[in-house]
Amino acid sequence: MTKPIIEMKNIEKHFGAVIALAGVSLEVFPGECHCLLGDNGAGKSTFIKTMSGVHKPTKGEIVFDGKPMNFETPRDAMDAGIATVHQHLAMIPLMSVARNFFMGNEPVKKIAGISFFDKEYADRVTMEEMRTMGINLRGPDQAVGTLSGGERQTVAISRAVHFGAKVLILDEPTSALGVRQTSNVLATVDKVRKQGVAVVFITHNVRHAMAVGDRFTVLNRGQTLGTAQRGEISPEELQDMMAGGQELATLEGSLGGTV
Amino acid sequence: MADTPPVDERIKEMAAFRTALIRPELGGMVGIVAVFVFFLLFAFDSGMFAAQGVMNWSVVSAQFMIIAVGACLLMIAGEFDLSVGSMIGFAGMMIAVFGVVLAWPMWMAIIITFVICISIGALNGFIVIRTGLPSFIVTLAFLFILRGFTIYIPQTIERKTIIGGIRDAAEGDWLGTIFGAKIFGAVFRWLGDAGVIAVFERGNRAGEPVVDGIPMLIVWALILVVFGHILLTRTRFGNWIFAAGGDAEAARNSGVPVNRVKILMFMFTAFCATVFATCQVMEFGSAGADRGLLKEFEAIIAVVIGGALLTGGYGSVIGAALGALIFGVVQQGLFFAGVESSLFRVFLGVILLGAVILNTYIRRMITGER
Numbered sequence: 001m002t003k004p005i006i007e008m009k010n011i012e013k014h015f016g017a018v019i020a021l022a023g024v025s026l027e028v029f030p031g032e033c034h035c036l037l038g039d040n041g042a043g044k045s046t047f048i049k050t051m052s053g054v055h056k057p058t059k060g061e062i063v064f065d066g067k068p069m070n071f072e073t074p075r076d077a078m079d080a081g082i083a084t085v086h087q088h089l090a091m092i093p094l095m096s097v098a099r100n101f102f103m104g105n106e107p108v109k110k111i112a113g114i115s116f117f118d119k120e121y122a123d124r125v126t127m128e129e130m131r132t133m134g135i136n137l138r139g140p141d142q143a144v145g146t147l148s149g150g151e152r153q154t155v156a157i158s159r160a161v162h163f164g165a166k167v168l169i170l171d172e173p174t175s176a177l178g179v180r181q182t183s184n185v186l187a188t189v190d191k192v193r194k195q196g197v198a199v200v201f202i203t204h205n206v207r208h209a210m211a212v213g214d215r216f217t218v219l220n221r222g223q224t225l226g227t228a229q230r231g232e233i234s235p236e237e238l239q240d241m242m243a244g245g246q247e248l249a250t251l252e253g254s255l256g257g258t259v
Numbered sequence: 260m261a262d263t264p265p266v267d268e269r270i271k272e273m274a275a276f277r278t279a280l281i282r283p284e285l286g287g288m289v290g291i292v293a294v295f296v297f298f299l300l301f302a303f304d305s306g307m308f309a310a311q312g313v314m315n316w317s318v319v320s321a322q323f324m325i326i327a328v329g330a331c332l333l334m335i336a337g338e339f340d341l342s343v344g345s346m347i348g349f350a351g352m353m354i355a356v357f358g359v360v361l362a363w364p365m366w367m368a369i370i371i372t373f374v375i376c377i378s379i380g381a382l383n384g385f386i387v388i389r390t391g392l393p394s395f396i397v398t399l400a401f402l403f404i405l406r407g408f409t410i411y412i413p414q415t416i417e418r419k420t421i422i423g424g425i426r427d428a429a430e431g432d433w434l435g436t437i438f439g440a441k442i443f444g445a446v447f448r449w450l451g452d453a454g455v456i457a458v459f460e461r462g463n464r465a466g467e468p469v470v471d472g473i474p475m476l477i478v479w480a481l482i483l484v485v486f487g488h489i490l491l492t493r494t495r496f497g498n499w500i501f502a503a504g505g506d507a508e509a510a511r512n513s514g515v516p517v518n519r520v521k522i523l524m525f526m527f528t529a530f531c532a533t534v535f536a537t538c539q540v541m542e543f544g545s546a547g548a549d550r551g552l553l554k555e556f557e558a559i560i561a562v563v564i565g566g567a568l569l570t571g572g573y574g575s576v577i578g579a580a581l582g583a584l585i586f587g588v589v590q591q592g593l594f595f596a597g598v599e600s601s602l603f604r605v606f607l608g609v610i611l612l613g614a615v616i617l618n619t620y621i622r623r624m625i626t627g628e629r
Contacts, residue, residue, distance in 0.1 A: 075514060086509075086512060090512070092501070092502055092505035092509050093505070093506075093627070094501070094568070094572040094626050095501050095505055095572070099498055099501060099502075103498060103502050103510065103513045103515060104499075104502075104513035104514035104515045105513075105514070106498050108494075115494065115495065117492075117493055117495050117498060143625055143626040143627055145626040146627030147627075
């Protein structure tokens with residue numbers, strides 16, 4: 001295998017007296033989809049916020065592309081090529097797809113020394129990118145509000161990739177979606193992975209993770225319970241690890257294994 | 260999946276004219292047509308559409324436009340400014356105090372006033388951003404603070420609430436001219452001589468045309484509308500305005516400097532209010548402590564008639580300008596039509612309600628809101 005694009009080594013994060021992360025290690029390779037699983041409160045959010053520059057780790061080291069990194073702000077991480085697609089806060093429904101796609105990265109062209117928003121370029125690129133992702137737009141001016149939840153996630157993902165993301169962090173992209181929309185998002189993840197982008201896929205849904213994941217890391221109470229390769233682990237085992245074992249085993253008996 | 264996915268059978272092909280029609284300004288356009296048809300029917304003979312009448316409602320509409328442009332961009336950026344009216348009174352009073360009481364050169368009085376007012380706009384924005392309070396409350400406070408000073412300052416130094424003599428003080432001043440002059444005087448004189456527009460029959464202005472030029476107020480209004488429209492739709496900053504108002508958090512996540520955008524829009528609103536005030540004191544020749552009363556609401560009404568969303572993220576400067584035109588035409592037109600002036604408010608309320616209902620319907624079609 002090649003070198004990992006990002007390595008998180010023994011990351012610890014303390015908030016006052018609370019130890020949110022107690023030494024988590026993880027490495028992600030280009031072109032792989034690394035699923036980060038964990039129940040609510042396991043530390044998933046804290047961990048990815050550390051990765052994307054929102055939090056500074058209390059202890060531990062982040063190595064990005066072979067170099068130790070010290071992100072001061074999310075912008076630093078973004079500039080380095082780490083993009084986060086949030087579950088809700090990704091798109092502005094009232095704005096057109098093209099305006100959303102280029103939000104914060106607007107192309108400009110100069111006319112008589114004044115910088116104008118290059119609408120033709122923005123429209124053209126947006127239409128191309130949406131077509132390759134399998135979204136049919138009426139036009140680049142179509143508002144994001146008219147898209148489904150899955151399509152919005154897909155727009156956000158293709159936007160991140162277009163602007164040079166090497167590591168793409170997806171924060172529970174499927175948790176609020178229907179079956180059909182979920183499969184669209186998972187298909188998008190697959191496409192992005194094939195372009196050589198490293199995907200960190202955060203979820204607490206084992207079935208979604210199994211559908212696209214190459215490797216699986218489970219977080220529980222701020223610690224890693226290890227990383228497993230695809231095929232080495234069954235969905236049931238993952239589920240058990242996430243829940244911390246015992247309690248769910250008894251619950252699952254009464255629920256007929258459907259959780 | 261293939262590179263070209265099959266066309267989604269649930270997306271209907273939209274007729275070209277329908278797509279051209281469904282735009283934020285549609286409500287304003289419909290309103291303009293309705294208002295003009297109404298007054299052409301009921302007030303055609305009243306002189307409303309003669310040169311003097313046209314100039315009358317054009318000036319009133321231009322006043323609304325100037326403050327509506329600022330209010331529109333600020334509203335799209337997700338904030339309100341209720342201190343616009345007080346700012347107009349305050350700015351006018353500052354010009355009078357500096358230019359007449361302290362007898363500074365008029366250009367200096369105007370520039371200093373602009374600096375002070377834009378700084379107050381920035382302060383408004385800064386407080387809103389820093390405290391996270393709704394701009395409604397912060398600017399409501401400034402509505403009272405600025406109005407209080409506007410009454411207190413002239414009373415303390417001059418023992419009156421109206422300061423006159425501005426026209427004399429501004430005589431020949433280059434910057435005063437930019438706000439107070441009339442342009443194309445020769446064209447109107449020629450039109451008067453040619454008999455296209457009426458001329459005064461008697462008095463010391465006999466033979467002069469009834470309209471002797473286009474006031475700079477109208478020029479300012481048009482410049483601000485064009486500037487605002489281009490800024491909003493054709494620049495990167497315009498995209499940031501939409502983003503800041505649409506969802507500040509999502510915009511920040513994408514690297515949009517939301518705070519800077521909002522503070523700049525507060526400053527721009529203050530700038531527009533000061534332009535209004537300067538044109539007004541140049542025209543009247545005096546500054547009064549009650550000037551600009553309720554203007555903040557008139558600006559917001561024009562913006563909302565023009566299709567902007569009160570909660571931000573959506574709107575159009577052209578729409579706001581149309582809203583201002585509707586407002587001005589209705590206000591003056593009812594006077595020409597001989598309608599009891601108190602009914603103006605009834606009429607305005609009906610238009611406001613009608614326009615907002617239509618706008619909401621249009622907006623839902625565009626943005627897919629439910």
